[in-house]
């Protein structure tokens with residue numbers, strides 16, 4: 030079933046937002062827009078964008094806002110995003126929130142819900158260390174992980190206050206089985222009139 034829903038999933042690296050985001054997007058029939066995935070694909074394909082952002086991404090720093098927002102502007106204008114999308118990893122700071130507001134206003138749209146996956150720092154670190162061994166991501170070194178979590182706490186967490194004032198944040202306990210967490214998200218979205226069937 031396809032529903033119009035413009036969603037954002039936010040959480041520290043290692044919170045499981047990629048996995049849960051994919052489940053929600055699939056259940057709703059909307060595309061996931063992950064800026065991290067776009068950057069990684071461009072880096073591995075050696076495109077011009079990839080060469081531009083490689084060092085930044087590998088150091089765990091943020092790609093410049095203008096570049097990232099331009100990419101999202103193009104992506105949300107594509108046909109498959111007309112009926113909604115799930116953003117993962119963007120916006121990542123308050124400047125990007127302002128950019129996204131502009132991008133969506135041009136479409137006469139706005140975000141319907143922001144899902145915050147809440148996971149204790151120690152749990153995120155443990156999950157990231159595991160992912161580093163399993164997937165060998167170049168930006169999953171111990172030092173880069175700590176650096177990115179610091180950026181999340183300083184730059185990304187404040188976006189939740191902005192969206193919180195708009196009354197669109199659902200804070201979800203991100204500790205539990207995959208199905209338990211998906212069910213919590215589905216229950217929170219149902220309250221907003223967005224219904225999705227997820228494995229329970």
Ligand code: AMP
Pocket residue numbers: 042064065066068085086087089090091092093094097117118119120121125168177
């Ligand atoms: P992620 O997969 O979301 O953890 O993103 C991986 C990396 O891509 C980040 O550590 C940043 O270097 C870059 N990146 C992803 N999304 C953004 C964004 N919204 N703004 C700036 N840099 C980003």
